[in-house]
Amino acid sequence: MRRKYIKLRAKEIIALAEDLISKKDYENLLFLENEIQFRRKTAKLLSPTLANIKDALKNKNEIIEEVHKLSKKVQNKIKENNDIDEKLELKSKKINIESNEEKIEIDLDIDERTEPEIKTTGNTKIDIHKIRPSSIDLIDTPNAWIPKIIDRGIKGISSDEFEKKSWSEKFYYSLDDLISELKKTGSTQSIEVLPGKLIQENDIDSDGYLYLFPTKTSAEEIFENAKVYLTISNVRLEGRIAGITLGNKSSIQIKTEKYLGEKTEGGRIFIDDTAMYESLRDLIGAEIGLKKSSDKTKGSIALGLNFPFAEKLIKNEYEFIEESLEKFNYQKEEQLNNSQINFIENVIKTDISYLWGPPGTGKTKTLAFLINYFCQKNERTLICSNTNMAVDQVILKCALEKNNKFIKDGKVVRIGKVFNEELNNNYYQDVTIDGISEKRSKELLEEKSALMNKRQKLEINNEKFLEIYNRFLETDRLISKQKQILKKGKDEESEAQYNEEQINIISLKIDKLIEKYNIRKNGGGGLRGLIGRSPETLKKDIEKNKIKILNFKEILDKNNLKIKSLLEKNHELKKLIEKNKNELKNYDRSEINNKNKAIVNEINDINAKIQIIENDIEDVKQVVINEARVIGTTLTKTYLKASDLNTFENVIIDEASMCMLPAIFLAGSLSEKRIIICGDFSQLSPICKTNNLAVKKILGNNIFDVANVIDLKNQNIRSDNLSMLDTQYRMNPSICSLISDFMYDNLLLSGKLNSDKILNSSILQSFPLTIIDTSTMIPFSSITNTGSKINPLNALVARNLIKELNKSDPEFSIGYCVPFKGQAKLLRAITSKDLLENISAGTVHSFQGDEKDIIIYDTVEAISNNFSLGPFLTATHKWSEGAKLLNVAISRAKEHLIFIADLATLDKKLPNNSFLRNVLFTCQKQGNVIDARSIVNLTSIGEELAKSYFQPSSINFELPNTGHVNEDQFFPLLYQDLNNAEEAIIIFSGFFTPKRIEEIIPILQDRISKGVVIKFVLPSNDTNGSFGKAQPEACEKVIKRLRSMGIVIDQRVRLHQKAVLIDSDIIWHGSLNPLSYGGRTLESMMTCREKGVALQLAENLALKSTSKRNSIRQWAEKENPECPICKKATISAKSKYGFYFPCEDKKCSGKATIKRF
DSSP states (O other): OOOTTTTOOHHHHHHHHHHHHHHTOHHHHHHHHHHHTTOSTTHHHHHHHHHHHHHHHHTOHHHHHHHHHHHHHHHHHIIIIIHHHHHHHTTSOEEEEEOSSOEEEEEOOTTSOOOOOOOOOSOOOOOOOOOOOOOTTOOSSOOOOOOOOBOOOBTTBOHHHHHHSOHHHHHHHHHHHHHHHHHHHTOEEEEEEOOOEEEEOOOTTTOSEEEEEEBSSOOTTOOTTOEEEEEETTEEEEEEEEEEEOSTTOEEEEEESSOOOSBOOOEEEEEETTHHHHHHHHHHHHHHTOOOTTOOSOOOOOOOOOHHHHHHHHHTOOOBOOOOOOOOOHHHHTOOOHHHHHHHHHHHHBSEEEEEOOTTSSHHHHHHHHHHHHHHTTOOEEEEESSHHHHHHHHHHHHTSTTOHHHHTTOEEEOSOOOOHHHHHHHHHHHBHHHHHHHHTHHHHHHHHHHHHHHHHHHHHTHHHHHHHHHHHHHHHHHHHHHHHHHHHHHHHHHHHHHHHHHHHHHHHHHHHHHHHHHHHTTOSHHHHHHSOOHHHHHHHHHHHHHHHHHHHHHHHHHHHHHHHHHHHHHHHHHHHHHHHHHHTTSOHHHHHHHHHHHHHHHHHHHHHHHHHHHHHHHHHHHHHHHOSEEEEEHHHHHHTHHHHOOEEEEEEETGGGSOHHHHHHHHTTEEEEEEEEEOTTSOOOOOOOSBHHHHHHHSSOHHHHTTOEETTEEEEEOTTEEEOOEEOSSOHHHHHHHHHHHHTTOOEEOOOOOOOOOOOTTTTTOSEEEEEOGGGOOBOEEOTTSOEEOHHHHHHHHHHHHHHHHHOTTSOEEEEESOHHHHHHHHHHSOHHHHTTEEEEEHHHHTTOOEEEEEEEOOOOBOSOSSOOHHHHOOSTTSHHHHHHHHHHHTEEEEEEEEEOHHHHHHHSOTTOHHHHHHHHHHHHSEEEEHHHHHTTSOHHHHHTTTTOOGGGSSSOOOSSSEEEHHHHHHHHHHHHHTOSSEEEEEOSOOOHHHHHHHHHHHHHHHHTTOEEEEEEEOGGGSHHHHHHOHHHHHHHHHHHHHTTOEEEEETTOOOOEEEETTTEEEEESOOTTTOOSOSOOEEEEEEOTTHHHHHHHHHSOTTSOOOSSHHHHTSOOSOBOTTTOOBBEEEEETTEEEEEBSSTTOOOEEEOOOO
16 A cells, blocks of 8 residues: 555644544545554554544444455555665654653664564565656656766866867876876785796896796786786785786786795785876877976887877867778678768778767677778778777687688787687687797797706706705795894893883882872971972872873883794794704705706706797797788787887777777877777766866766767767767667667667577576566665675576576576676675686676677665665766666677666666666566566575585474575574584674674574684664664673673674675675664575685675685684774774774774775
8 A cells, every 4th residue: 555645744644634534535544544554653642543543444344344455455565665665764763762761762773664563474475566667757766866076177287278288288197197196095906826936036137036926817907017016925025017928827927126035925916006097198298208207217218109190089180081992892792781881981081080889780890891901902900999808809700701811821910818719719820919929930939848848857856956955045044034033022122121110210200299199188298388289280190100100011011022922933933943954964055055056057048048039939929010911909008019019001999988088099199091989989988087077077088079079969960970880780679679769869770680599498488678576585785895786685696597597598698797896796706617607797897898698787786775876877868877887788688688676676766767767667568577586496495505504404484495584584594504603603783782692692602612703793882773872881781791702893883784604605694683683674684605605795894904814714803903092992984084993982082094005
């Protein structure tokens, strides 16, 4: 039943009730009776009115039957429509709670929601939700959230002065501002490396030690000569990238001034996010004579690039080329349509041309035809893009052409990592720079292999000897370390002695002060007693000096602890040194040194020969590049390797709408004849992480908009040198219709599709459009420590659906596409490796340029502590980034598009006229809507939960056939899991109460006695709902008791996460607070049992300042630092300046801050 009178106040309800009773309006009395059930705050005031309404309704027998029918409907509708509204509305209201002792007024928090008391018998039915269409009557939805960004201008330059500068200067200064802004945030990316080895000693010519590290994670974004930080065994040192090898056995060479030994452990390489921008800025600066005054390095050298042509590109000052166009029978040879032919003719006759290529319109095929045409004209062409995948697809299209002599002759060269499997597997030797060079360098490679085998044998044959030599070096390092420890010990002893002396001095001073105090307290002391310090002042001085003694004693205790620790370390080192000396006493050090020197010299000679051969191979690569007719590479490598690529007659930049303008500018400056810009401005824009609108306008805008080649609000108004491909051949017409009207003004048509695939899945049936509604399961989404968002229930639904589709339709390619990186990581954490190998999973940005038969788009959003959705979902205009993101996600699908969505939440939170609302309504109207419970049921509770030690049969009520439970079923299942914990238990609870904690304590005490470590992450006492505000002392007692049991407590201001992590492989996650739930609200919890899933969730929910940990026991250690003043625990809090940690003791002013890397 809808809440017709939801906006009325209590007094208005009383007046209306009297009027309706007098008019005998029984229909509206039913609505009013229903409304009063929600008014918990004014229940006492409205009680007489409710009784009068019930008496009036009893007079009509036929109405009584209607009451029963509507009451049953209320049970269902309240859960779906009204409860969440009531929960959110009550956040800011004040509620009076009657207790036996007193009346307490509290702020009701989002998680202390109240519902009407509805008696239910048996199972209640919850139907899937229907999302409402956009209309003028839709007035209860929020406005679209638009992020605010301030125009701070460019540092040191007025806006008028900046406008007069050339584009190259604008790019230089904008990049410089962006770099300064990013450096303040300390943003970095990292690469995990495996154990490495020394490959070059530090000598006169080498300027440092050179180490080789195999990489465990992708090193595609790292580039040579980049400044990096290497962290190994908690040691952090600076270095530079000396070389990169990509492929199956990728590795990185790092040059550093510090010796790490012959072999090192694995670790992480950190590269500042500004490194790429700095290279871009310095390349532009070198060409126009600008350089940072603080930069003392040699810097970039001017290459004489064609900046005037690039300036014309940005301004779209195109000219016609007087060149005869050879006649082709396009339709016969390449089956090109009219819009594709129009583009090719436009390109050939103009020096600057733009291609608007919406998804699936054959842009790749058209570019391949154009490249082949340029090859036949003997013109050199560069094809580059923001992504490897886009470049691969164009090169593959060229390679697939029959009898393409340029491919066979090695004239089409792909530089960089090849991501496309077909291109890599079938054409590696024909098109990649390494493959072509290997064919031409066969003898050199054989010689290199022989030298490497010789070096390996030398190392193996002398392994024992080298081990002895390294033991001597190790002993030297141990002796050096022992000397350092002894020095530290002496320093600590001196400091301890000083502190003892200070304690004695202050103690004597206190004795004198006490003596004076006792005299003057009784009126003694003569004249000095009258004019000197009063007894009260003396008493304060005594107390101050006592505090000083306590402080010195605390420091002294630390001194003694350090001295003890240093003595222990010294003792350990002494034992190791003696052990090494005993084992080495039979060896002559000088003889070992001489022999080692000979071996090292021989290995160095071999390394030198290998280096010469590698240089020769590099020379061969340069020859291959110089002779190439076509070079395909990423935009990044284009400007980083600009000096090696030389110039081109034609430069084609694909997916240009998402490329940063300075990178397009530099790539375009390599052209001497034509620049061809290809892309779709209705898809992703360049990523520019800035809070300065002035920088955003220059670096975050797309080339189509800046060059003013089309009117975004009326796409029929466009420049003559812009061509649009207007017919798509990828998407099912039903999928295309979702984007054609909103994003392309109905200019995008659907051509004939050649697909004959038929889906066998019984779930999706034959519908191209499907929604899986999760609102029936009350999902919950959480913010991660990095600001991303996760929804474990949606991830479980997606995993089960993918598993089913992989069985029923293995020939269909599947993509799992999400707006948040955290959700993609979560899916990978709960999905088997075998299944992951058959799908693609990632953010929308990672799918740019890709396509799949089936796309599963997970909206992720659900009930959460956020009252509004992000801009990715709420876009109401086609030029907003959220609309572009959704356009990319939808247009990746060829046959079937599936949305995983909490329709109830989205219906309330999506703005009227939002793109996503219109899309979901169309899917609901034209496609199929599935209850998520049927997807979760695909994996039974026995299969899902019994993966570890969980035994459903031990529970005394029947479990639903799912990994998802309600509030009544949760606690018995949770306690069963806790009783079986072996390593660690971590509980995140948005609120805590003594009653629930008392219930769980016996289980925890038993687990602690078995060696299980336990951690609670709780809200601060001030933000612990009604309990925290009404009884702060009781909160403190609960925390103190838990800590006395050995439970680690970390508190955060306004914590909203609700999760339980048990060992490494079990999680519970949802909307219920595990340490406070009182049974008043409808809630749901989901469990997942997958290898490592708890580790993944622990990382997601950890503080941003917490470094990565490797085990669940490590994640159960405290994260909050101790107070720098009183050494008590701190509370994690956040202000507009970032995170900080105030002391939990309000009397203490101590505050810890995050030390950024």
